[in-house]
Amino acid sequence: MSAALPPGEKPCCLWLTCPDELLNPLVNQKAGELGTTRFFSHITVIGNPKHLTREQLHEAVLRVAPNFAPFEVELSHAESGNAYFQCVLARVAPESEGPLHRIHEAIKDVTYREHNVTFVGSNATYMPHVSLVYADMPGDQKDAIAREMNEQGLIKGKKWLPQSIDIVGAQLGEPATPKGVGRGPP
Secondary structure (H helix, E strand, O other), rough: OOOOOOOOOOEEEEEEEEHHHHHHHHHHHHHHHHOOOOOOOOEEEEEOOOOOHHHHHHHHHHHHHHHHOOEEEEEEEEEEEOOHHHHHEEEEEEEHHHHHHHHHHHHHHOOOOOHHOOOOOOOOOOEEEEEEEEOOHHHHHHHHHHHHHOOOOOOOOEEEEOOEEEEEEEEOOOOHHHHHOOOOOO
């Protein structure tokens, strides 16, 4: 079954948005230095389920979010990735991955499996991370940026308690203003 965006709807993603002060100053600084895209730092729970309306996404989040107790997310280190949206990223520390995988699977159940739509993600398996730079650039440049962030101690050990699962616009040129819909922490 193919997925199509309902008429009049803009694509959306589900995010766990980082607190503004945690990484956004660094993301914005790097975007300014490199001439790349600015965005809110976040972990993508599900990216762009084209077959659902914003209202259906909202309902899915309201069904899933109350089933999860608050949990802390901790970041590991900066590294280079292989995709535009994963140019330079920080993986979630292994001890924080469990709850994120469970939220991802629960959201996938209500947004894909219940609609008999096949899920295809950006990676072979879910990889919880926070992107730090969106860009297409050579590997050595990405590696140098990640190395600099690690040497300056800007990423490893950063922690936060997610407050909601946010619905955001998924078009690159669209301002990504988080819209929290989860009741309490996910």
